Amino acid sequence: MPADLLATPDLLRSVFRRHAAGVAVITARGDAGPVGFTATSLASVSAEPPMLSFGVGTGSSCWPAIAAADHVGVHILGEHQQELAATFARSGADRFAPPTAWREGPEGVPVLDGVLAWLVGRVVTRVPAGDHRIVIAEVVLGDPTGTGRPLLYHQGRFNRLRD
Secondary structure, three states: OOHHHOOOHHHHHHHHHOOOEEOEEEEEEEOOEEEEEEEOOOEEEEEOOEEEEEEEEOOOOOHHHHHHOOEEEEEEOEHHHHHHHHHHHOOOOOOOOOOOOEEEOHHHOEEEOOOOEEEEEEEEEEEEEOOEEEEEEEEEEEEOOOOOOEEEEEOOEEEEOOO
């Protein structure tokens, strides 16, 4: 087997750059204030009960708050929110400063304004997975009524859907 085909972090990244994924922002209330990060690992887990999952790096600045949170917010971003996605992906950014529009939502979870949809989930478990944890949460409420089209991540950048 050629060396460039062997399983490495670079191989995994290269393959998943070809996989288009929806863009979400995960938020939680932390001891020092709200935290959040951009995620493309969001997945529906179960309809009965309604559950979702996402991955978070244990080395990220958000991990301590996510590790301790009882509830998380999940926000589906629209194609008009590329800059918001970039802000929540940028290390060291003041993610909740203007122009980010947000409010304290149910269970104290930060809820972002202008998103396509949002959910609040009660954290059920955090599963170790290499240098990440897979967080599984049971949905307790949400709002699917935002307007627009979803933002996608593909080939290392944010993209719009094309008809």
